Amino acid sequence: MSERVIPLVDQRMAPLAVPRPARAAAHATPAPGLLHDTLGRPLRDLRISVTDRCNFRCTYCMPKEVFDKDYPYLRHGDLLRFEEIARLAGVFVAQGVRKIRLTGGEPLLRKDIELLVGQLAALRTPEGEPLDLTLTTNGSLLGRKAAALRAAGLQRVTVSLDGLDDAVFRRMNDVDFPVADVLRGIDAAREAGLGPVKVNMVVKRGTNEHEILPMARHFKGSDIVLRFIEYMDVGATNRWRMDEVLPSAEVMQMIHREMPLVPLEPAAPGETAERWAYADGSGEVGFISSVTQAFCRDCNRARLSTEGQLYLCLFASRGYDLRELVRGGASDADIAAALAAIWQGRDDRYSELRASLPPDAGNDRGRRVEMSYIGG
Ligand code: SAM
Ligand code: SF4
Numbered sequence: 001m002s003e004r005v006i007p008l009v010d011q012r013m014a015p016l017a018v019p020r021p022a023r024a025a026a027h028a029t030p031a032p033g034l035l036h037d038t039l040g041r042p043l044r045d046l047r048i049s050v051t052d053r054c055n056f057r058c059t060y061c062m063p064k065e066v067f068d069k070d071y072p073y074l075r076h077g078d079l080l081r082f083e084e085i086a087r088l089a090g091v092f093v094a095q096g097v098r099k100i101r102l103t104g105g106e107p108l109l110r111k112d113i114e115l116l117v118g119q120l121a122a123l124r125t126p127e128g129e130p131l132d133l134t135l136t137t138n139g140s141l142l143g144r145k146a147a148a149l150r151a152a153g154l155q156r157v158t159v160s161l162d163g164l165d166d167a168v169f170r171r172m173n174d175v176d177f178p179v180a181d182v183l184r185g186i187d188a189a190r191e192a193g194l195g196p197v198k199v200n201m202v203v204k205r206g207t208n209e210h211e212i213l214p215m216a217r218h219f220k221g222s223d224i225v226l227r228f229i230e231y232m233d234v235g236a237t238n239r240w241r242m243d244e245v246l247p248s249a250e251v252m253q254m255i256h257r258e259m260p261l262v263p264l265e266p267a268a269p270g271e272t273a274e275r276w277a278y279a280d281g282s283g284e285v286g287f288i289s290s291v292t293q294a295f296c297r298d299c300n301r302a303r304l305s306t307e308g309q310l311y312l313c314l315f316a317s318r319g320y321d322l323r324e325l326v327r328g329g330a331s332d333a334d335i336a337a338a339l340a341a342i343w344q345g346r347d348d349r350y351s352e353l354r355a356s357l358p359p360d361a362g363n364d365r366g367r368r369v370e371m372s373y374i375g376g
């Protein structure tokens with residue numbers, strides 16, 4: 001029954017050419033931290049996907065009928081090695097990145113991921129500060145891994161959880177994974193000191209909106225920040241439909257009626273979530289409204305795919321092949337110069353444009369890169 005999509009292997013054949021400024025001399029290396037794109041947005045946040053594989057098959061991300069046993073996942077040799085990731089990350093940090101999030105696929109499936117965490121935790125900003133280092137996970141392996149991740153230098157985790165009802169959760173992850181194990185993983189993360197833990201719930205109308213209030217009640221009064229994410233038209237395989245998006249404004253009203261909320265100021269510029277506190281002082285919730293309230297204007301995020309392609313937007317179709325630079329013997333100064341040229345040419349703002357696009361015409365949806373490959 002599957003409408004097969006253009007497999008990723010096609011995209012991998014067509015990365016964008018990396019601009020090659022004349023071989024960078026030390027004095028030509030862009031001054032650290034001054035990169036802005038064509039819309040004046042700085043480069044601050046780097047999301048690194050460490051695997052395109054996952055042990056879940058969330059229907060909105062890796063639908064089973066597409067991501068089956070024949071799916072052309074990347075081969076091990078195509079993945080960036082930890083040393084390559086850490087080296088690239090170092091160049092990004094010198095150019096302004098202050099926050100790194102590891103993601104995937106399921107990042108905890110990558111063997112020895114704590115070794116990479118250790119290498120990234122050792123990086124310092126030009127001012128000598130450590131990075132804000134975090135990881136997004138489905139939580140299934142956190143119970144086993146939380147302590148080692150913390151010991152390696154990870155600061156925080158975000159756990160994805162789409163409901164508390166076991167039957168709903170098992171249906172959404174589509175591999176019959178029990179909710180209790182994810183809740184145990186969240187506890188393990190808190191106990192290991194990976195807090196404040198954030199929990200991300202993707203809300204899909206007709207699928208899990210009845211889980212919104214139970215989730216809010218469950219995490220209210222704890223030190224866990226629950227964030228509601230609008231179901232997005234990312235990738236090309238989830239058969240996204242606008243009528244399955246439940247706007248954050250409705251989710252907020254639903255919670256506010258039972259548990260009054262008051263707005264909070266954003267903690268950092270470019271923050272994706274709009275923050276609200278419970279009026280009775282028992283914690284906060286966030287809303288990530290990428291469909292109904294585009295936040296491209298402040299988008300300071302770059303994404304490094306599992307095989308080392310740099311994507312400038314979650315909705316891009318093609319990335320820039322940094323792995324080729326790294327494996328081709330480029331110096332750090334060469335990579336920094338290429339990164340500067342790429343970022344300074346960036347004009348992506350898909351979510352802002354979405355509303356004016358005809359359905360399915362947006363950014364060549366048939367070829368759009370998958371969330372499991374580029375990372376959320
Ligand atoms: N496997 C890890 C996880 O689930 O947390 C990390 C990767 S996952 C791609 C990152 C985040 O993207 C998750 O919070 C997931 O819920 C979210 N996500 C995936 N597909 C989405 C979609 N179509 N709309 C909104 N969020 C989505
Ligand atoms: Fe896997 Fe995360 Fe995608 Fe679910 S959202 S299929 S857990 S990568």
Ligand code: SF4
Pocket residue numbers: 290295296297299301312313314315348349350351352
């Ligand atoms: Fe950033 Fe692209 Fe999302 Fe806009 S659509 S916020 S540019 S990732």
